[in-house]
Amino acid sequence: MKYHAFYAPWLLLLGLLTVGCQSDHRHSPPGNPGLQVEQLEPGVWMHTSYNTFDGVLYPSNGLIVREGDHLVLLDSAWGAEATEELQVWIDEEIGLPVDRALSTHFHSDRTGGVAVLEAAGIPVWSHPMTQRLSAEEGNPVPANALKGIEAPGSTTGSGSLEVLYPGGGHARDNIMVWLPEQKILYGGCAVRELATDNLGNTADADLGYWPQAIRHAQAMYPQAEVVIPGHGKPGGPELLEHMHTLFEDSGN
Template structure:
């Protein structure tokens, strides 16, 4: 029997038993409409100190199906996400893009693929998930291998600005709606630091953030990987936090 089918079946059973306790366990899912045919999905991770930390992705209507940008934060939460989409949007998810290899973006890949969703990623994302023993996306977009590369993905534009928060971080532009999904390479206004850069390149991150300010100056909505959605002011805020981190590194 296919291992992904078994995994999906187990997770669906777990969902049935755990749905009543979802809020206290951190497995609740929020879906919020931010434009016509575009929804923000937010899942949560509870750290050992009790802090509940949100993680954002997008759901985008493409004809009579949906494209998912990033999984929920964990396998069970991704099962919950698919269920919430089924209940509230009532359209099938047919394809997904994970924007880098960290667990807040890609840990639900196996759940999606077991549900018949075609999952795409940067070539480096596939390599890193294999090395980490994490769920591995089946499809890679080889055209995104070089920094600055961009490809059409349905009505969306997916681009690889270069290394930043992560070496493989992708961004997504919705040109008709002027929405930029910056993922974890964009910090929300309530973020007080540049966050985790262990797997990234902070100097490259500063460079690409400066480029974003010009390239997407007309964006109406900018979606960070964590925290509240904003506008182009998130570029300046992210740049400031990176500068602060670089100053700290000098001492």
């Protein structure tokens, strides 16, 4: 099932109704929906956790990808407790080990559960810059650095997946992950959902290069059918085109 903006509300409702798509919320703060997991394709699940930024509750997306007899986690859940909850869900609902995880930039919505994963014996990988920026920010630091993606527009393999460093965008170190079999591009926080009318948190953004970073992604993966933003509803390649509208509206 390919994910496009027209179908997103129906699919979100389906995800909420599906058994196992919402975990036990007893430990979630008031108003926090807790962990949600939705299957997008055979062998691909989107996990969504919630936390507050500047007093506003936001959803944060990541992916679980099956590779044969094991799984790959794209970004931890938002925080240690949510990541522990995600591990329980994976054990109970999928029952396969997580072979490795990737953190797509240094902010806490991507790295908040790194220590939990590494304590469970799951190696976490990131752009080399993410290690430095995480340490400077006081966030958990992924122990492993991907090689060969220092230059904007460069890629490297990670099992069945391809990792793109498009250049600075939402953050200087943001990476994207391509799932070639499913034609899914995990854009992370470098991509905004279609419903947004602004660039979001730009405190650590590379506003000058961000448009070029999106053009790199468009040029590399013109066959993408599904694009997953770091926050909000997935869509198709129109999410990448939407970014250029946001850049123009912001005068960038």
